[in-house]
Amino acid sequence: MKPTTPPIDPKKRSFIPPPPELSEKAALNLIRAFACLLALPFVFELASWFTASKTNMAAATVRSGMQWLLTHALGEGNLAVHLGREGWLFDQREIDRLVHAKRDEASLQARLIKLAADLKAQDASLIVVAIPSRAALYPEQIRSGNYLSPVRLPEENAKLEELQAAGIDVMDTTDALWEFRDRNMVFFAQDSHWTPDAMKAVALAVNKRVREKFPRLVSSETPIINATILEHTDSGDLADQLDPLHADSLLGHEEASLMAIKGIEPDAKSPVVLHGGEWIRVFDEAGLSFGGGEKPPLAGFSTHLGMLLGKPVDVRGMPQPGESYEGKKLVICVLAIPELVP
DSSP states (O other): OOOOOOOOOGGGOOOOOOOOOOOHHHHHHHHHHHHHHHHHHHHHHHHHTTSTTOOOHHHHHHHHHHHHHIIIIIOOOOSSEEEOGGGOEEEHHHHHHHTTSSOOOOOHHHHHHHHHHHHHHTTOEEEEEEEOOHHHHOGGGTSOSOOSSOOOOTTHHHHHHHHHHTTOEEEEOHHHHHHHTTTSOSBOSSSSSBOHHHHHHHHHHHHHHHHHHOGGGSOSSOOOOEEEEEEEEEOOHHHHHHOSSSHHHHHOOEEEEEEEEESOOOOTTOSEEEEESHHHHTTTOTTSGGGOSSSOOOOSHHHHHHHHHTSOOEEESSOOTTOOOTTOOEEEEEEEHHHHOO
16 A cells, blocks of 8 residues: 655745746846847947948957957968968968969060060160069978078079060079078068068169169269158058958067158159069058058158169059150169069
8 A cells, every 4th residue: 555645734835936027127228238239230330431441340350359369279360361480471372372373374574575675676774673572581481491592483583584585684682682681681570561671772782783784874972862760660461461450469560660761752754764563662652561651751662772873763663565665764673573473
């Protein structure tokens, strides 16, 4: 037989609390919090319209946080920028070029050869100043090792020799800058451009070549100038590609001492034409890395070359088909070797 269940004592019954009820004040607070969460994306979007780049602030904030984790936790960059050793950044296209992963067709070489022929017909000359890539001069920051010489593509020398055979005076600065890097930085760690010291060294070499071969185009007198030393800081254009919102907090910033020069501004009437892209404009334009505020510092390659030559030069972009060189005696083209040999 089953034992008899003792009766339940009503005094020992558990108390079951009633279901909670929100007060009017608590319910209003929840509604307010929910409304704020709904409005947050609109606040981000509204804030983006007051920024120069019209960036979607919500997406940029998420991307900034994810990039911080990738950089500091996993040591990774992104699809466009490779994070190397010791905080060095490299354009992924430089690495793709060296390993033959992605190559473009070269078109600049044919234009330069035609330009040299056109200049020769009007008794003018062409000098091509070839600048190596950052990956060529700092390969140990991509892959550790003992590198005795720059990392170059085998066809680079052949391409430069073809330009020389066409009557172009080619100044390949690769070996000189490889030796220069033992004393000074050639490139910034987080920026794709050369340093002011490397720029001045190349300007001195070009000035020496011009004075040797074209003494009539230079002046032996020192021009009257006004020079000012400016200290500029920047996170670097490669760091900006990693984190457009908080590049400074990602890897910090770099410093550059610029010598701003007044009194030797470009002159379209000069017999010397200087062609180039960002290489000759990086310290002359406010929008390029260490350019500073709204007023350009006038501390770039063209300014320093004009000071060394004693005369201003006619500054232009990269050579374009059909461009006029009437009255010109010398054309100098500063370009990166990857532009010549993709």
